[in-house]
Amino acid sequence: MADLAFLWHMHQPDYRHPETGHFTLPWALLHALKDYPDMASHLERHPAIRCTVNFVPVLLAQIEDYCDQLATRQWRDPLLRILAWPNPDQLEQADRDWLLDMAFRCHAPTMLEPFAPYRRLRDLLAFVRSQDADGLAYLSGQYYADLATWYVLAWSGESLRRGPGPIAALMAKGGNFELADREALVSEIGKVLKGLIPRYRALADRGQIELSCTPAHHPLAPLLLDFGVAREAQPDCQLPAAPGYAGGRSRVEAHLQLAQHSHRQRFGQTPKGLWPAEGALSTAFLRQIADAGFTWTASSQGVLRHSAGPGADTGVPWQAPEDIPGDLTLFFRNEHLSDLIGFEYARWHGRDAAAHFMSEVVTLHERAPEGLIPVFLDGENAWEYYPYNGWYFFNDLYESLARNPAIRTLTLSEAAEGHRHRRQRLPRLVAGSWVYGTLSTWIGNPDKNHAWELLCEVKQCADRVLENAAADAGQRQQIVTLLAVCESSDWFWWLGDYNASESVSAFDRLFRDNIRALYRLLGLPAPSSLDHPISRGGGAPESGGTMRRAT
Template structure:
């Protein structure tokens, strides 16, 4: 019997302004009410399907922040503040501008075009924008209230539309949403947010789902440890001016320890497995994962190919190279099957896509009756490109898998146990990620390298302050928390001319705000260079093909 091991990776970076605590972007909220909710619902409706779900602690932190906002009505997200405003005609110019900039950011063919009232709001704005400079002032509070409501409705998951009460009623009503309507919607969404972590914990406790983790703030650990690892799979890579990230190994250890603590607190026990940020592994990082007590970790076939040759199969688990601490099992994702779900099947009818996927699985099973089939991808960013948020694809796929006797779904810990005798020793590990098997998405571009240099400079200042006596214990803790946010891989992902200028500018600015905040926490002057954008359209040799980002 072949083992199919799904891993659904759930991650969003910290979108909160470092000093106000207000959300600059609403993607955690929107993915929570659409994707995290729907993915739990699919599993709850198909108890025979097993899989691994990976949560990054910084995402869970933000989900809990939204739970607090929706419980207390102390708004730190402008979308919620606008939706809850009792007198929309009195919205500030800043809130109006924010909503007009954000409220049509979605995949229009599946999330906007199907809804005539939402289309009307878009078309009204398009008409007004081509008039004179003051034309936007003619948009009433009624317009903004409806727009905020429809932005939330468009991002609700299919499970809420089918099983909820308020969402289908408001979608049918279409416009002229009252304060009472909006309050009912926020109350229902508050229930969704509050239920997410308990729902996944329950799925984990019954054994259907294994819950795994990622280092706390999603750092690109191989680069924190050694910039030179970028050249293992990409020898021509240019590197930052700084020779290394100061104290990188200890910072990786801190992220690992924080992830274990977060997981135990939220899900009741320590995690067995670790999905590294961006699937990025290196030999030194692997040693730290083993020392931390994890039983399995994973990456992609590109990394396996660079480490063991083009013919190395993903259909078996692997042992780390000799000398790696602990008893780790390594898994490498089947890129073809994972990318079919992530990028191809959105254009298919759900049933056809599910049947095609099963045909691909059966072909692997024919070649190897005991094959391991690892399918790893984001559990959040692909579904907006599917009709009905991939509801029909998952319904047909999970139905078929529950009734298939040749292919069983397993968690990765189950796969490590059932496939243990098939483990093969990896001769060496070449550092890389699940994007082309290299680290080029996070280093090697002039803008990315400049960002690393800026981070290295503030880290040196932080090290001096933390080794001295001038910071209080509370100040030291605040410095370490802010430093962890600055070390996220996402800042480096977005820099480069292959991303939209709008997204690059936003992440560039938020990264620099975090660096500025860290200097202030250290009671040091902020370098004037941080007032200027990092990104100048420097270009990148490659662009990612395994993940979609929220914006």
């Protein structure tokens, strides 16, 4: 029997402004309406399917922040504030500008073009903009009310559209949404978000899924520990001028401890497995993962290839190198199958894609009857490119898997135990990630290196303040919390000319705002370099709303 182990990774970085607490971008909210409910629904409708679902604590914290907003109606996200605004004719200009900038950021072929009322809103905006500088003044408050409503409707999951709530009725109405319509939508958003964490906890409690975690704020841990590891897979990588990130080991340890605490608090159990941010591992990081008590971790085929040679098999678990303490099991994902789901199948009919995937799995099973098939990818960013948010693909895939007696789905802890006798010893670990098997997406580019230098500078300043006995406990906690946000891998991901310029600019600005706020907490003047963008400009056109991981 072939064992198929899915891992669905759920992550969004912290979009909250460090001083106001307001959300600068709505992606955590929108994925919480579109992808997290749908992924839970697929599993609830197919109870025979087992898998691992990975949540990053910083995403869960933002979901809880939204739940608080929806309970108290103290809006910190402009989209919710606009949606709930009683008289849209009196919307503030800043909210109008924000909505016009954001409300068509989606993958248009699947999320905009199918809906005639949404298309009309887009075309009307294009028309008034083409006239003269005052054209936007002709847009009524009703236009903004309809636009905010349709933006949420377009980002609603297929399970919500098919459910008993108001979303299907609002989509059928099409426009001229009244306050009662928008209030019904706000209420539905509150119900959906409040139920997310309990839904996944229930799936885990009944044994259908395993919940794993990632270090709290999604740091690129191998680089926090040592910039030099970037040269293990890429010897010519240009490193930042700073020799390294001071105190990186203690910072990685703090992220691991926070992740374990988050998991126990929200899911009622200690996580056994750790999906590292971006699948990025190094030898030093492996030691910390083992020391923290995790029993398994994972990365990608590129890292395995660099570490054990081109013929190394992803179809077996691997035991950590001999110099790693404990008994840590490593999994390396099958890149071909994972990338078919992440990038290729969105262009296929759902049933054809599911059938093709099944044929690929059967072929692997025939070659290695006792083999393990590890398929790991984002559980959120690919689906906007699929018709109907991947509904038919998942329905046919999960049904086909449930009917096939030769293929068993299982969690990664089950795979570690069931395939323990097949483990091979990894001779060494070459540091890398699930992107190309290297760390080049986060270091080596001049803009990325400059961001690391800014982070290293503020970290040294933070260390001096934290070493001062005069600093009170509240101040210390604020400093450490904001420092963790600044250590996220996502800031470095976005810098570079291969991403959409609008997104690059937004992440660049928020990263600098976080560092500037940290200097204020420290009581120190921020360097003038923070007044200037890090990025030399993105180059890719804007298409979808969020990052689509190059897995």
